[in-house]
Amino acid sequence: MQTFWTNFHSHSHFCDGKPSLEEMVQAAIDQNVKSYGFSSHSPVPFSTTWNMPMDRLNEYMNEAKRLKEKYQDQIQLYTGLEVDFVSGKCGVHNFPQLDFSVGSIHFVDTFEDGTYWEIDNTKTIFDRGLQEIFGGNIQRAFKRYYDLSIEMLEEDTPDVLGHMDKFKMHNSTGNWFSEEEEWYKKMVMEYIEVIKESGVIVEVNTRGLYKGFSKDLYPSPWIIKELIDRKIPISLNSDSHTTFEITKGFDEAAELLSSLGLREVYGLWDGEWQPFGFEKQGVILR
Ligand SMILES: [Zn+2]
Ligand SMILES: [Zn+2]
Numbered sequence: 001m002q003t004f005w006t007n008f009h010s011h012s013h014f015c016d017g018k019p020s021l022e023e024m025v026q027a028a029i030d031q032n033v034k035s036y037g038f039s040s041h042s043p044v045p046f047s048t049t050w051n052m053p054m055d056r057l058n059e060y061m062n063e064a065k066r067l068k069e070k071y072q073d074q075i076q077l078y079t080g081l082e083v084d085f086v087s088g089k090c091g092v093h094n095f096p097q098l099d100f101s102v103g104s105i106h107f108v109d110t111f112e113d114g115t116y117w118e119i120d121n122t123k124t125i126f127d128r129g130l131q132e133i134f135g136g137n138i139q140r141a142f143k144r145y146y147d148l149s150i151e152m153l154e155e156d157t158p159d160v161l162g163h164m165d166k167f168k169m170h171n172s173t174g175n176w177f178s179e180e181e182e183w184y185k186k187m188v189m190e191y192i193e194v195i196k197e198s199g200v201i202v203e204v205n206t207r208g209l210y211k212g213f214s215k216d217l218y219p220s221p222w223i224i225k226e227l228i229d230r231k232i233p234i235s236l237n238s239d240s241h242t243t244f245e246i247t248k249g250f251d252e253a254a255e256l257l258s259s260l261g262l263r264e265v266y267g268l269w270d271g272e273w274q275p276f277g278f279e280k281q282g283v284i285l286r
């Protein structure tokens with residue numbers, strides 16, 4: 001029995017990562033990854049510090065194509081983007097040329113000057129948006145995040161739902177809400193019903209574990225359990241921005257997923273999303 005890893009959420013110097021695509025591929029091969037997806041932050045129709053500029057998209061597509069051929073005997077490579085869904089502005093339908101898409105919500109409404117509130121920027125920015133846009137009402141702010149997530153799943157469905165509860169990123173230090181609260185649980189449970197209906201694959205994203213203040217996965221284990229109970233397909237991703245993050249947290253996450261009752265994770269293999277058994281050392285190649 002052979003084990004290996006897969007990862008379909010990864011950044012590079014085309015967005016806010018440091019390494020080139022080729023450096024990421026070489027590191028992935030070294031870390032026993034046999035199927036790997038590029039997913040730089042997609043271009044958006046306004047200026048940000050971390051999205052790929054639109055005029056680099058062709059270069060990105062061409063470089064990914066070159067690497068697919070160069071490394072084809074060692075690793076399967078797929079060209080994707082982490083596509084920002086911004087209501088009425090952009091989403092996965094803008095990028096039909098991709099092998100796959102990760103759909104994420106980072107932008108939730110705008111400040112008075114028209115700039116978007118990025119929920120996963122600094123804690124100061126999170127708090128500023130919460131105060132200025134939502135009058136400090138965390139329930140209203142989360143409702144907006146969750147409404148946008150549902151709109152994306154219903155109107156412009158990606159292949160993979162990115163870090164579905166990223167809204168909680170600063171909560172462990174900000175203490176704005178408890179995940180035990182009824183209003184939060186209720187909205188998350190409704191969100192899960194829409195996820196099930198949409199057919200999207202949900203990623204379990206280890207970045208929160210190795211980078212986050214709360215050392216918690218996206219989504220939280222209690223949410224993962226609800227996904228498993230509903231047989232919603234799950235993929236294990238690292239959201240790597242550096243070469244040493246490509247499989248970071250995978251062993252710990254795999255153990256947790258097993259303990260929650262998950263038996264298979266989904267990955268792209270031979271061009272199709274397929275389920276694989278897994279253990280702490282990786283997914284199992286049949
Ligand atoms: Zn993201
Ligand atoms: Zn990402």
